[in-house]
Amino acid sequence: MKYALLILLVLLLLGTPATLFFLSSSPVVEVTPTPKGLGVDNQIQVKVTSPHGMRFVTAVLTQGQARSVASKEEPADRWMFWKKHLAPTTQTLHVTAKKEQGFQGGPAKLVVEAASNDLRASSDTKSYDVFVSMEPPRLSVDDLEHIINQGGAELVTFTVSGYYTEAGVIVGNYRFRSFPMPGGKNENDRFCLFAFPWDTPADTRPLVFARNPGGQEVTAPFRVNLHPKKFRQRELDLSDEFLDKAVSEIDPGGTGDKLDRFLRINGEIRKQNNKTLADLRDQTEKRMLWTPPFQQLSNSKVEAFFADVRTYKYNGKKVDQQVHLGFDLSKVKQAPVVASNSGKVIWADRLGIYGNCVVVDHGYGLQSIYGHMSKIDVTKGQMVERGGELGRSGATGLAGGDHLHFSMQIDGVQVNPIEWWDAHWIKDRVLSKLSPPAASSAKPAEGAKEVPEVAPKQAGHTAKKHHKRR
Numbered sequence: 001m002k003y004a005l006l007i008l009l010v011l012l013l014l015g016t017p018a019t020l021f022f023l024s025s026s027p028v029v030e031v032t033p034t035p036k037g038l039g040v041d042n043q044i045q046v047k048v049t050s051p052h053g054m055r056f057v058t059a060v061l062t063q064g065q066a067r068s069v070a071s072k073e074e075p076a077d078r079w080m081f082w083k084k085h086l087a088p089t090t091q092t093l094h095v096t097a098k099k100e101q102g103f104q105g106g107p108a109k110l111v112v113e114a115a116s117n118d119l120r121a122s123s124d125t126k127s128y129d130v131f132v133s134m135e136p137p138r139l140s141v142d143d144l145e146h147i148i149n150q151g152g153a154e155l156v157t158f159t160v161s162g163y164y165t166e167a168g169v170i171v172g173n174y175r176f177r178s179f180p181m182p183g184g185k186n187e188n189d190r191f192c193l194f195a196f197p198w199d200t201p202a203d204t205r206p207l208v209f210a211r212n213p214g215g216q217e218v219t220a221p222f223r224v225n226l227h228p229k230k231f232r233q234r235e236l237d238l239s240d241e242f243l244d245k246a247v248s249e250i251d252p253g254g255t256g257d258k259l260d261r262f263l264r265i266n267g268e269i270r271k272q273n274n275k276t277l278a279d280l281r282d283q284t285e286k287r288m289l290w291t292p293p294f295q296q297l298s299n300s301k302v303e304a305f306f307a308d309v310r311t312y313k314y315n316g317k318k319v320d321q322q323v324h325l326g327f328d329l330s331k332v333k334q335a336p337v338v339a340s341n342s343g344k345v346i347w348a349d350r351l352g353i354y355g356n357c358v359v360v361d362h363g364y365g366l367q368s369i370y371g372h373m374s375k376i377d378v379t380k381g382q383m384v385e386r387g388g389e390l391g392r393s394g395a396t397g398l399a400g401g402d403h404l405h406f407s408m409q410i411d412g413v414q415v416n417p418i419e420w421w422d423a424h425w426i427k428d429r430v431l432s433k434l435s436p437p438a439a440s441s442a443k444p445a446e447g448a449k450e451v452p453e454v455a456p457k458q459a460g461h462t463a464k465k466h467h468k469r470r
């Protein structure tokens with residue numbers, strides 16, 4: 001009997017650590033986003049997934065004999081850890097690659113490690129090949145005169161040297177991505193199709209930028225001739241009938257005051273819907289899917305212009321103000337809605353205030369948007385030709401009557417589509433700079449003409465109108 005007690009005691013003494021050892025978990029460590037390169041000073045984000053917390057996390061950067069270490073530690077917990085069920089955390093580590101530490105520009109290795117804060121303290125390690133750049137990239141921008149309409153688009157070409165992971169154009173609060181020149185010698189000859197957003201002050205200077213992963217950024221100005229635009233003011237009287245239709249269709253099952261529900265749709269939901277459209281920028285093809293020009297819904301009546309500022313009135317009182325980011329084109333009920341140019345359908349579904357909505361990607365960040373349709377005849381992923389039928393016009397979403405809401409966006413920023421209906425504007429402002437590569441950079445852009453504020457009735461008339469104006 002004495003022996004049995006002794007054995008039990010020994011088992012207990014040995015068993016507890018064994019159990020605790022068994023209960024220990026394995027962590028997962030990774031750098032997010034995956035680092036491609038580093039600069040002199042870097043804040044790297046290390047994601048640690050470890051239900052028992054983390055004992056330590058380290059990042060070691062090595063390049064030949066050069067070595068720098070960054071780490072964080074927590075007090076060890078060897079006993080009560082099994083009570084913990086912690087969510088993954090993101091740890092910021094300050095990793096340096098200074099000349100004094102022996103680093104120079106070139107390839108290096110980054111190794112991160114994290115250990116679980118439990119008895120076993122097992123660890124996980126990940127290793128990344130990175131490029132260390134000691135100085136910011138350098139930029140050389142074309143010397144063309146860039147004629148830009150506020151709310152419209154423009155294209156700039158430039159060359160980057162040095163190591164960079166991001167390059168494009170900054171306009172106020174907006175950043176537009178660039179792409180390698182089609183047929184260019186290398187990835188460093190680039191172009192950026194960008195917008196001068198309708199809500200950006202006319203005195204804002206667009207800048208070309210390039211940035212390395214260490215956060216070192218260089219910017220360069222370029223010649224800009226900006227044409228400020230005055231956007232129209234419009235008043236809209238809200239009828240009870242319109243409010244009823246809007247709330248029952250866009251906010252079904254919602255409760256509360258009809259006007260409050262409408263205001264939420266017109267404000268918050270409008271914002272969400274525009275964010276959904278903007279996020280489609282990530283689905284763009286890195287090639288040109290279109291040929292000039294873009295086609296306007298033929299024989300249609302223009303009911304509203306791009307960037308009309310709309311004041312909404314209910315029972316004679318001002319209740320809201322929003323900006324209308326497109327053209328409203330009306331024809332007959334259920335008129336065929338056709339693709340303004342060839343491309344790939346990247347959205348074919350309901351979208352809040354836009355009702356049944358189709359978005360066609362034309363490549364390099366350029367996309368066209370069709371809203372309020374009664375019927376959609378295409379599916380996501382489908383390739384369409386210019387003039388190909390996408391469906392029928394209607395009054396779904398926030399629409400009082402049957403019409404097509406048409407808009408275009410560049411890298412997620414909605415622009416005035418009128419420019420894209422104009423073959424001459426496209427040639428001067430876009431195509432002349434893209435082909436053949438760099439050949440056109442010696443001669444200044446011709447035709448400092450302004451795009452008319454009034455939309456042509458027919459796409460076919462656009463070019464003729466411009467000839468007369470010049």
Ligand SMILES: [Zn+2]
Binds near residue numbers: 326404406
């Ligand atoms: Zn509209």
